Amino acid sequence: MTSSAITLDDVTRLAGVSHQTFSHVLNHSPQVSTRTRAKVEATM
Numbered sequence: 001m002t003s004s005a006i007t008l009d010d011v012t013r014l015a016g017v018s019h020q021t022f023s024h025v026l027n028h029s030p031q032v033s034t035r036t037r038a039k040v041e042a043t044m
Helices: 008-015 019-026 034-043
Strands: none
16 A cells, blocks of 8 residues: 655645745744745645
């Protein structure tokens, strides 16, 4: 059976952001723009 789990790489690729930006979003960093945060959250 194959796994269809979504990975960190999938989310960052689809959202068009780096792993670091993804981490900033998860940690609620003020460094991330509202637009980028929304894009990552929608992708998740």
